[in-house]
Amino acid sequence: MSTNKGAKYITLDEGVDFRTIATKMTGMGYQMNHATARNVLLAGMVKFLQNIAEEFGQSLSQEAARQLAATQDIHNVLADVLELCAEEQRKQLSKTR
Numbered sequence: 001m002s003t004n005k006g007a008k009y010i011t012l013d014e015g016v017d018f019r020t021i022a023t024k025m026t027g028m029g030y031q032m033n034h035a036t037a038r039n040v041l042l043a044g045m046v047k048f049l050q051n052i053a054e055e056f057g058q059s060l061s062q063e064a065a066r067q068l069a070a071t072q073d074i075h076n077v078l079a080d081v082l083e084l085c086a087e088e089q090r091k092q093l094s095k096t097r
Contacts, residue, residue, distance in 0.1 A: 045069035045078075 016024075018034040018041075025032040032040075046065040053060035060068075068074050 042066070042069050045074075049074070 018037040021037040022032045022034045025037065046062060046069050049065040049068055050060050050062070053065075
């Protein structure tokens with residue numbers, strides 16, 4: 001992911017963009033445009049961030065979670081965490097083979 005100071009959108013160095021996601025979802029029978037794909041992701045991230053806060057005994061309002069979910073930094077951190085999870089999963093799968 002790339003940081004765009006002052007930008008109000010998230011950019012990705014790897015992966016797919018929201019237009020590509022929307023096209024794939026529409027092809028699967030779920031009519032969707034890029035704005036809807038973005039909104040679905042951000043809504044999921046809001047719930048995810050609120051659950052994480054709750055696990056740590058903290059409260060995070062929906063508005064605070066929404067603002068946090070819209071920042072480049074949180075996307076960078078989540079990308080790192082997801083990569084670590086994928087790496088761990090690959091290790092576990094290789095042990096079972």
